Amino acid sequence: GKLVIASHNQGKVREIRALLAPYGIEPISAAELNLPEPEETGTTFAENALIKAHSAAKGANMVALADDSGLCVTSLGGAPGVYTADWAEEEFFHAGKRTTDGSRNWYLAMGKVEGRLAQLGMDVDRSAFFTCTLALAWPDGSERVFEGRVNGSLTWPPRGDKGFGYDPVFVANGMDKTFGEIDPDAKHAISHRADAFAKFIADMF
Ligand code: ITT
Structure with missing residues (x-):
């Protein structure tokens, strides 16, 4: 059957399409279906991912995949x-x-993070991680959740324009380039989203 990506973030949708392509899944996005964006009233990544997935599954009458993610410093x-x-x-x-x-x-957002770190002093711990929570929902109300993570540290000023969001300030452990400076395939080898996808794929196939 068809799968709808319950996201209005183009950067995410692009990555999710690339991660699904090897499995022959060609999803349609919530934006393409003109689905409304539900309010993310949850206090956890899983709650927000489930709100988005259930809303799209009901709205489209299809299996829906949502991604709630973030940077934790x-x-x-x-x-x-x-x-x-x-x-x-x-x-x-x-x-x-x-x-x-x-x-x-x-x-502005990256600067806000950097400003708060700067207030804590020169030798502040700059470690951070990206987390990705995928929620899958069916029109009948059933659901599954998968979580992924990548550890790294923050750099300043931002470097690179290949990714989206906070990618230009995030350097994964063991790398010297930011997520904004590496190609999509390199990001997909180690990212929080790829980690969550590996769990999703292992469970579904
Ligand atoms: P949808 O809810 O429509 O999917 P959103 O952008 O509102 O889109 P979130 O609420 O999950 O999504 O916000 C997560 C933010 O975290 C997102 O806007 C990015 O700025 C950031 N983020 C998530 N994954 C990222 C990644 O791989 N690289 C850089 N920033 C990322």
């Missing part, structure tokens, strides 16, 4: 974590209240 107590996308939302003030227009500025 050790010295910031795991922040931005589930709020990784929120940290990139541009802030505006309207009638004295903070609002957001939903547009994202990754440079």
Whole structure:
């Protein structure tokens, strides 16, 4: 049957398509189906991934795959974590209240992380990890969850424009290039998303 990718993030959708291609799965995206974006009201990656997967499975009447992911910085107590996308939302003030227009500025978000690390001093622990939680949901309400992770550290200033999101400041352990400087295949060999996908594929096939 057909699979819908319950994501409106083009960078993610591109990576998920590449990770599914070897298995002959050609998914359709939630954006292509004009599915609404549900509000991510969960407090964990799994809760948010399941909200997105169930919403798309019901909306499309197809099996849906959602990805909730984020950057967790050790010295910031795991922040931005589930709020990784929120940290990139541009802030505006309207009638004295903070609002957001939903547009994202990754440079601003990476700078926010770096600014907080800088406040902690020169020799602050710069270790961080990316985490990816995949949720699969069926129109009948059944569900599965798979988690992946990649450990690394943060660098500044940002380098490379090959990935998306926080890739230009993340260097995986054992590498010297950022995720923004390496080709998609190199990222897929070690990424949090590929790790979660390996578990998903092992379970499904
Ligand atoms: P959907 O919910 O529509 O899938 P989103 O961008 O809102 O898209 P998340 O709520 O999961 O997705 O936010 C996760 C953020 O973490 C995402 O916007 C990226 O900035 C960042 N992120 C996740 N995976 C990443 C990766 O492989 N490289 C760089 N940044 C990543």
